[in-house]
Amino acid sequence: MRTKRWLALLLVSALALTACGDGGGDDTTDAGDSDDTTTDDGDDDGADDGEATGDVNLRWRTRPDNQQEIDLYAGIGDQIDSEWDAVSLEYEPGGSETSSYQDVLRTEIAGGTAPDVFWIPGTDIADFANRGLILDMREVAEGSDMYAGDDAYAPGPMELLTYNPESQNSGESLWGLPRDVSTFAFYLNNDLIAEAGAPDPRELDANGEWNWDTFRQVAEAVDALGGDIQGFGINNWWANPGIWMNSAGGGFFNEDRTESRVGSDESVAGLEYLAGLYQDGLGVPYGEDSQPPFQAGQVGMQLTGRWSTPAYRDNDFDWDVVNIPAGPAGAVNWTFWGAYVINANTEHPEEAFELITRLTDGDVQAQIAELGANIPSRVDNPDTIDQFLGFTPPANNQAFIDGLETSEPEGPLWEGDWPAFDSILAPAIEAVIAGDRSLEDFAATIDDELNATFG
Template identity: 25%
Template sequence: MHKRWLIAPALLAVGALLAACSGGSPTSTGASDEKVTITYGVWAGTQTPAMKEIAAAFTEENPNITVKVEERPWPEYWSTLQTGAAGGTAPDAFWMLAQNIQPYAAGDQLLDISDAIDSEGVDLAKYPKAVLDLYDQGDGKIYGLPKDVDTNAVWFNKAIFDKAGVAYPSADWTWADFRETAKKLTDPAAGVWGTAAPIDYQGGYYNTIFQAGGQVISDDGKTALIDTPEAQAGITFWTDLQADGSSPTLQQLSDTEAETMFEQGKIGMYMSGAYWALKLYDNKEIQPNVDIAPLPVGEERATVTSGISNVGYAGTKHPDAVKKFLIFASGEQAAEIQAKSGAVLPAYAGTEKTWMAAMPEFTNLQVFIDAKEYSVPLPVQGNAAEWQGEQTKYLTDAWNGTATVEDATKQYADAIDKVLAE
């Protein structure tokens, strides 16, 4: 899900049939006995059934407000987003990513729900502070609340380990252990690689940059630090795996995504997030062989964290109804619904055990929850979607071994600085 968040920000456009439910200047609030319908934009995936259940539960409590869930596939969701925001046809409520929010907040296209949070007595301490901070635009407004939280770990295939006679990862394994394990698991004759090393910021190299003691962007958000020695060490972790032949090449990973190759039993280990759990759990062929280990430790232990936020459209005709729904959709009852589906690790504190119980055969899901203790916020300064979207342009040569990490990151840092200066 989140690994693919590299598309430039946009707002979901709804059809003409739904235009009456959103767009234009705020008029009706939905707070009276008037019956209203609001739309809720999500992208396609394992979460949609739970989102529909949440919408139904909200309407049961608020009979005058009907919520219609509008699902679009990735990347269509994002490709139609900007048109919807500019043209007044965006959904009333929709999912937002931290790396995409800045242009929409700056363009006054998001609904400020601060007053509703105060009046409803929402306890913000129930949400991970790191995720809340990701959406803070420094303007004193709150545009939404997180519905889920991401951390990263290593998914691994026990059958591949067993066939190679390699011990399963330990909780305190190191970068060197990971690299050596990947080499031992790789079997070219069988078409099996020890790991996958795509150019993936959230599930991949951001984690190792922070583990090396580095940063991607300076604390003040004005300067790229991806070309510092520490950050370069974190990226070298991945280019070494490519150089070892322990991973499919970038071309092979372009032809068949790493997730698919893992499910096909062609990859022994894959770093990714908790959001992948249900998809693997529902794959009954691979499920018995799937297990989870913490990320290997570099100079320190770290994982990046983020999460989807439920936000509203500033142009909705029903702002009060939307605010009420946004608070519900990120609240405890909705979190329990999400957790029972197994589709996502909810952001709301106290619902984690329900999520784990939804997939009992995965006995080590606690790894993702424990990782919150050493998580760091996903770097999203400035127009993050734009500069993150340039990663393959500048890092591909380093991954392929045709440029040094030092040269590639210097060029990428210069490009990031230009975006941050805009």
């Protein structure tokens, strides 16, 4: 018995010591805190791969939407790793949006185990920057030969990414570089639209007749097919009602993004138009996921972003895309974007910055765009956009580029609390669309409620 006890203790101790060897020479880096990404400090490390080769180990992470993207990003990481002698890279695919990518990331930052470079959505940039979690890399960028300059990237996101919260001016700080951009479009079930005898929205758009009136006509015609067929479908997160407010000449914030203007006449008009569509029963009920019925061939037009393209390439009906319809103020879309940022606690800011420049290189962005999910964020090379237009289906990729040209960049809210703002706005819009709250009451009180989240 005594022997077995000693043997068990020996076994456990030996296994614990084995943990020191990173698996006996496997090509992995420690998954520890940012200190653990160091390899050549000379104070405590002795047998890491990075140390053995003199390399700097960097961990980086994105939020891919599917296995194809994971494979692609892993391949890009391997490619950069093989071309870059001084650095060893470890790619960590984060969870999807529904598996709370940001929550895991925040927990890791709090625990000191977050990667050196990671991707976050544009709406989170201000929150992360104001809390000192990400590095202002302007100084590093100025000393780098690899940086193509602020002008090389999509201007909307860059204006927000270079905002200095102390001086309240853009063009001073640099909190990250956009990985890619995206925008909304209506995905069309051409078979249903043709069956309903409705005009083709792409032709209407080409003729300058794609507006709220013709949108309603098409939706009514498709909905009249009866049964489970729905005219249109949109989902219930902030951007979806937002485009109707934008296109009506309203929006979420005033010009310097320090106050709400959701209660303005224009914003309320946009919401009124949207609520009218639902109250006439033309759409998939607000709050239901409209993607499954669209893919099942039961929805005429579905509003979603470029990211839905890979999944829709398996649709067994004729489909394409069209820009959002023009409201009183035109077709004002969103520019969705996320950025690679540097962990404020990284010990290798220069290498981390160079990694970001490599990850946002035009060739790398072309590889990602080819997958279909996103649009390149580099604007310094027209070939990049031309390549994107060639990645079909959908045939009408130009709709996304048109959408970007007249769009509002999403977040961040430097002078307010975006999660709090969103938590108040979303249920209020749901109540209006469901008819549980009058537009008058909404218009009278919503700005006061939302303005409490600023300052």
